[in-house]
Amino acid sequence: MILLELALYFGVLSLMAFGGMPAVMPEMQRIVVEAKGWATPLEFVQLFAIAQAAPGPNVLIVSLVGWKAAGPSGALIALLAACAPAGLLSWWIAGLWERFKDSPWRMAIQRAIAPLVVGLTLSGGYVLCTPSTPDWRLWAIAAASGTTMVFSRVNPLWLLGAGGVVGGVLLQ
Amino acid sequence: MTESGSVAPPRTLGELFLGFLAIGARSFGGVLPWAYRTMVEERRWLTQADFAETIGLCQFLPGPNIGNASIVLGKRWFGVRGSIVAFLGLFALPFFWVMALGALYLEWAPHPVVRAVVTGVGATGAGLFMGTSIKLGKALIRKPAALVLVAGCFVSVGVGRVSMLIVMPIAAALGIFAARRGWL
Numbered sequence: 001m002i003l004l005e006l007a008l009y010f011g012v013l014s015l016m017a018f019g020g021m022p023a024v025m026p027e028m029q030r031i032v033v034e035a036k037g038w039a040t041p042l043e044f045v046q047l048f049a050i051a052q053a054a055p056g057p058n059v060l061i062v063s064l065v066g067w068k069a070a071g072p073s074g075a076l077i078a079l080l081a082a083c084a085p086a087g088l089l090s091w092w093i094a095g096l097w098e099r100f101k102d103s104p105w106r107m108a109i110q111r112a113i114a115p116l117v118v119g120l121t122l123s124g125g126y127v128l129c130t131p132s133t134p135d136w137r138l139w140a141i142a143a144a145s146g147t148t149m150v151f152s153r154v155n156p157l158w159l160l161g162a163g164g165v166v167g168g169v170l171l172q
Numbered sequence: 173m174t175e176s177g178s179v180a181p182p183r184t185l186g187e188l189f190l191g192f193l194a195i196g197a198r199s200f201g202g203v204l205p206w207a208y209r210t211m212v213e214e215r216r217w218l219t220q221a222d223f224a225e226t227i228g229l230c231q232f233l234p235g236p237n238i239g240n241a242s243i244v245l246g247k248r249w250f251g252v253r254g255s256i257v258a259f260l261g262l263f264a265l266p267f268f269w270v271m272a273l274g275a276l277y278l279e280w281a282p283h284p285v286v287r288a289v290v291t292g293v294g295a296t297g298a299g300l301f302m303g304t305s306i307k308l309g310k311a312l313i314r315k316p317a318a319l320v321l322v323a324g325c326f327v328s329v330g331v332g333r334v335s336m337l338i339v340m341p342i343a344a345a346l347g348i349f350a351a352r353r354g355w356l
Contacts, residue, residue, distance in 0.1 A: 019292030049294035056266020059236035086235020119325025125301030145299030157201035167292010
């Protein structure tokens with residue numbers, strides 16, 4: 001029952017996505033590619049590319065994965081599963097936030113989570129540009145885009161476009 | 173500059189829907205700047221400080237940040253109906269665009285040049301993740317305990333491909349222990 005699996009896996013990812021979806025990209029790749037075989041490693045990178053290039057929240061990669069695994073209903077179920085659990089949690093916490101936001105344990109949790117988000121986001125980048133065996137061309141493109149992002153404020157869309165051109169030349 | 177006196181929440185659910193539709197429809201290259209522009213500058217639903225506070229809450233909680241923000245703001249203004257309407261408005265157009273782009277890609281995927289271009293875009297996106305983590309990581313550079321946690325997550329999850337279901341509870345427990353000791 002693929003729809004149920006999509007709902008379950010992406011529902012769990014929703015609640016682990018601290019700081020947003022980048023933190024769970026390595027786990028998503030592990031489930032989609034290694035555990036379930038819904039996409040090949042390279043296909044997963046390409047679905048990720050489409051979700052990055054299209055306008056809209058980057059969580060929409062789950063819809064592409066859901067679609068590939070189970071068709072249009074898979075796309076919808078995957079999106080709802082990735083948003084609903086965290087959405088319900090936010091819905092519930094929002095009313096209490098005034099009381100919580102300055103409490104010492106909230107600060108402690110935030111400080112505890114910060115390095116995890118950094119390590120997991122870094123892992124996501126590494127996993128995505130290392131689909132199977134290490135390929136210097138993918139690493140070079142990723143290094144160039146990461147460096148440019150750190151040292152300039154250019155709109156990421158330009159970088160994605162440039163990366164596409166370089167990919168078209170280098171990766172055929 | 174936005175003055176706090178001059179902002180007013182959306183009056184109807186229709187207005188709420190159209191506002192979030194405008195955010196989703198235009199959000200090339202990241203949603204957050206468009207959310208700010210639409211809600212704070214154009215429609216003046218929120219003050220700058222209010223916006224920052226709401227985003228802060230949504231970044232603290234797990235899940236897609238802007239999806240959470242639609243639910244939190246919708247609730248604040250119209251209750252449950254508001255949450256649902258804002259969420260649907262946000263995703264209505266991007267969902268179809270990403271599907272359309274996906275369909276187009278599947279059509280052309282056998283073409284080697286198309287595959288190469290799309291893979292290049294993917295590698296660039298991967299680089300953006302690395303850039304993001306470096307930007308966020310700068311704040312941790314003087315905290316050895318934080319760097320150990322970063323390295324631990326990277327080696328286990330990124331290189332070792334260990335499941336986050338195993339790594340996350342351990343890392344979170346260590347993180348909270350370190351935070352309570354004042355190491356983070």
